[in-house]
Amino acid sequence: MAEKKRCYYEVLGLESSCSEEELRKAYRQCALKYHPDRNPNDPAATTKFKEATEAFSILNDRNKRARYDQFGHAGVEAGGFDFSGAGMGDIFSQFQDLFSEFFAGGSPARGRRPGPRRGADLRVQERLTLKEAVLGCKKEVAIRAPATCDPCGGTGAAPGSQRLQCATCRGTGQVSSSRGFVMFTSTCPACHGEGSTLRDPCPKCQGTGHVEKARRVVVSFPAGIDSNQRLRVPGQGLPGPMGGEAGDLYVDVELEPDERFERDGVDLLTRVHVSYAEAALGTTVEIPLLDDSVASLELPPGTQPGDIKVLNGKGAPRVDGRGRGALHVQVQIEVPRTLSPRAKALLAELEEELQPSKRATAG
């Protein structure tokens, strides 16, 4: 620890103004490059991996990053990253969600210990505006759920201590007994099937390995997503007991009603209002679309109230990217509620011109 510590941003090759997204990306690149499993017997790589992980653990925490930005290493030392008690697998497991797409089935650092189990899946509901759903969006989804406990890295063991193999079951989590010719196997009563016990439970989580935390997950909603569809975000569910693989997060999508458009699958329906004269003479109307472009629609002379015109390709995109639905435009005729004396006279004159016989019989 005598040597001078490198700047955390420098370690990850970033500017101090970098976004959280850039931070995650840079760390992921570093960690994948220097991960001990990919660089066996290379202490230099292991050092770089630890350095990057420490930098990321600080910068990825908004409070710690703010303190680091203000005070440098001195600002985060108290809450800094303690490598002494934690094994490499435990360090790695904290940021496991970043790697789930690379290492299906959990990080390779996690071994064949009987303890770790996959965490439960989580479900949340998220409301999107029609615009967000049709164009696609990235949104922070708020989750309040148990998360991996920081000090113990999810092991439940106090920092500096470790889980001990259960003496009763020798780490298998099960005990067997025989009665006559029959062998019975049951869950080990000493460790409740965990295979290990705690001498020093982590004071923060009382040995459970997780604490209740509010967190935000950035979820990418693909263009064209609709109500009652569900997105799966791997590795963002509950942490796995004893450092196991995290479960997945499922996001159920719900759409807010839109003022101008109704949605029916990939098709959209909207209404345009034209005057009686415009409908009779024909006109071109401009329809502002959800992506802020404008579609122009020609209405021929004699357009009737309620007529529906179809603009193909102006609806919502299919989620699989194969084309778009149609925009259905319903024509509505606006009837003026108040008329000037001159307008009244003109309309009466028009009426006589259009329907002289009707006026003659009615008058």
Ligand SMILES: [Zn+2]
């Ligand atoms: Zn803990």
Ligand SMILES: [Zn+2]
């Ligand atoms: Zn046991």
